[in-house]
Amino acid sequence: MKPATSLPRDFYSRPTLQVAQQLLGTRLNRILDGVRLAGIIIETEAYIGEDDLGCHAKAGKTKRTVIMYGPPGHAYVYFTYGMHWMLNTVTEREGFPAAVLIRAMEPVIGINIITARRNGRDTAGPAKLTNGLGIDGCLNGVDLCDTETGLWIEEGFPVSVKDIITSPRVGLENVPEPWKSKPWRFRCSPSGFLTKEENLRR
C-alpha cells in the first residue's frame, strides 16, 4: 500500500467557498483502533468569519471557537444537540475564523466496520459521519495535514464544477438574512465516484 499523503496546508489556506467545493470528492481517512476507515466527502458547508451570523465565530474568540482562529488545515470538532459531534476543517489565514463543515460521505474503506458502527444506517449527515468514523472531541484541533493524528484528508475523485449542487445551509432557522440564505452548501452525486461494478452491487 502506498504511503498516505494528506492534502497540503496550502489547500486549506484559500477562500473558504473554494475549499468547501474542492473538498468534494476527496477522501476522509481515520485510523480507529489501528484500523483504517475512509469515505469520499460528498457534502460540505462554508462558515466564514465573525460577520457570518450563521458561524460560531459570530460570538468572537471563545473557548469553543478558538481553533477556528488558528492555522488552516486543523480540525474543528464541536459538540451539539447534547449528543452529536461535528467535523470541520479550518480554512483561510491564521487569525481569520472560518471553516468547512463536512456534512456527508460515502464509505470506501472499512465499509463493513463503518456500517456496523452505524447499526446498518448511512453516513450522509454530519453527525452520522463522525459516528461512523469514531470522531469526537478528542480530535478537536488536530492537524489534518499530519497523517500521524489518525485523521487526515487526501486526494480522491475529481469533481467538475458542473456536478456541484449549491444550496442554502441547513439548520440555521433562527439566523437572520442574508446569512440564512447564503448558498454556501455544496453537494455532489454519491454514485458518481464509484465504478459501474460498484454501483451494480448496491
Place this chain on the structure above:
DNA sequence: AGCACGATGCTCT
C-alpha cells in the same frame, strides 16, 4: 415518503 417530536448536555448570554 414525509413530517413532527423528543433526546440530551454544552456554550454563551
Place this chain on the structure above:
DNA sequence: GAGCATCGTGCTT
C-alpha cells in the same frame, strides 16, 4: 436559561 451547523422513531398520508 435559551438555543443549538442533528438524528432516529413513530405516526400520518
